Amino acid sequence: MIEVISEEGHGSHYFTLQWHLTAKCDQHCKHCYMYDSPTYEQEVRNELKYETCLNIIDDFSNAIDHWGISGRINFTGGDPLLKERVFDIIEYARRKSIAVGILGNPNHLDYKTAKKLKDLGVIRYQISIDGMEETHDSLRRKKGAFEDAIRAINVLNDVGIPSVVMFTLSKINANELIDVIRLVAKEGVSIFDFARMVPIGSSMKLKEQMLSPQEYRALLLRVLEEYKRLQENGTKTHYGRKENLWTLLYHELGLIKPLPKDKETIYPGCAIGCSILTILADGTVLACRRLPLAIGNVPNQSIREIFIHSKEHNRMRQVEGMKKCGRCELLQFCRGCPAVAYGVHGDYMAEDPQCWKGVQDASH
Template identity: 25%
Template sequence: MFRISQYMRELAQAQQTGQWPAASRRGLGTPPGPVVIWNLIRRCNLTCKHCYALSADHDYTGELSGDEVATVMDDLKAFRVPVLILSGGEPLMRPDLFEIAERAKRMGFYTGLSTNGTLIDAPMADRIAAQGFDYVGISLDGLRETHDKFRRLEGAFDRSLAAVRLLRERGVKVGLRYTMTAMNAHDFAPLLDLMRAERVNKFYFSHLNYAGRGNIHRGKDAQFQSTRDALDRLYDRAWQAARDGLDEEYVTGNNDADGPYLLQWVAQRFPRWTEALRERLVAWGGNASGVNVANIDNLGEVHPDTMWWHHALGNVRQRPFSQIWMDTSDPLMAGLKASPRPVEGRCAKCQHFAICGGNTRTRAQQLTGNAWAEDPGCYLSDEEIGLPAGDATASTRRTTILMKEVDHV
């Protein structure tokens, strides 16, 4: 996750004081375990076009029991995992969700809920508020017509927006999640306006990653210029919020080129802070799959992140998560944990490699079969990443791959 607002607030402080703020020393020492996104259930009342879990509205056999979940939670706590994001499918369809959440809160985990929002009426909103989730993320992939088409349910937008309002009225910290593709890019600006009109203080912008139905629809991924235009708008909005002291959070995910692109944004507008920001971004390090973010699916399989459901590292029924996570005998995990990662092509030659860490590896693996190939979702030009003039091999290969994707759809 790329925390835009964090850097914009630092920039605003630097503009006010004439000095870039010192880095926080919080968390120094032995690093904690990864943030764990936990798909407790695969069943969902929707069949969204970009679902990485390929969920549908029926039961899936073999899911972890409540007792098994509790055992895994004990191991996660001992492993110093700080955050649990309870997800699905639709997690509200799991009967013991609130018992699991209560245990997580009691054990001291920062506990988030990732939901489509359509099952949240007033009584459910009361229950969520009483549970004390630290954060609830609700997906909106556009305005009414677009969202309902994405979610394949008429009325989904109205129900999800109603859920946002019900939770906000009860003091629950709630945010909007949006995945941009060529099919819904036109609704991005209106969604930002909706966020502010509804007094929601967090917006998560996700790039399409090629997993599950998102892989099926990858040919409809937003084109590079649309992505850049959207990020310009997002960065402008985040900067305005930071400058004006608004309590708004803007973050992105699934494309770590967003870090170098922010560096360019700052270099064009506030060049004196370019190097200070570069230091911060290098310290961030980009893609965290297999390092600082992890996934456990409904069957107990562990993955480097949620977009790697086609690659299992082990199952918590056979080995504790802590052992699976530290095992680098799996070549993918060995590469993800390597510093630097063994990326190839234009990623290996990129002057911003220390910032983005080679970006997400899923797109490369899905398109080429090689997890270490250059990321075809990188929207930075050859010039922007420092490739010498005339070195067009990587760009030619990337263009060929993308053209094949268009033919594929």
């Protein structure tokens, strides 16, 4: 079982809330997990009021103080900049010594807004680039969306907020991932990372666009070589490795070794059940935004109560019961992506459908 923060406070030393302040958005991306979700209309109708948001921040502050750990809130949406009194909400969180990041889009990010966010102490602003211009604009259903993203990066650089670019990977844009990796280095992006498309929400219509295990492994090898090349050339962009199957590749390359079976510590890998929660615009709480199973509700329950005592959340921690990962020597480091497993199989304990371990000829 995953070791978690307990009522005594041991476990992880950093806790993150991904908080979807609003479902309002003036984009309608083809792969968005928000639209076509069973929760979407409920989020629109029952968006939390300003005062309730402040109460939830108080609750989060009390939880991390009780556990003796640091906290971060990544405010997102929709577009979080469309949330009423969003600057006041950010300011309140900062007064509680909570780090604040923004996961947004570029549409309403002008210099004045970015400067305000900088003055409030926002530590990073994340936008998406999901391909080069034609592909990105097509996925956004908006001509000029790519140019908007580049403009936003320049604005963030100008005011001194670290820029983060995320890329959602599928067959639609896989052949442009290397180009985007080079682009963000050229544009001075602070952090780049990518994640696989999860077939939930609007992405359910794109399930056939998921890479096969063999295709995914081959792409990771190409990406690794490009990362090495750029780093050797002195790029200032940090290239993240949030994708859990990097662990399997590193193991195959001899860069990590599995721990003895009697060890119980869980190392980097899927953060579900360890150090993260998601809050939707109506207060529904999920273990991960890409895993659409409610584990509680704020403000009806406290964050401590949900995180420690939710039955569904505790089941997610029983990693030994994962149908493929539970038998794998890399269980403590990896665990694949339960959200992808759920999107494909309807069971987050099922095998990650893009894991190539044991798949014939995957390494050739």
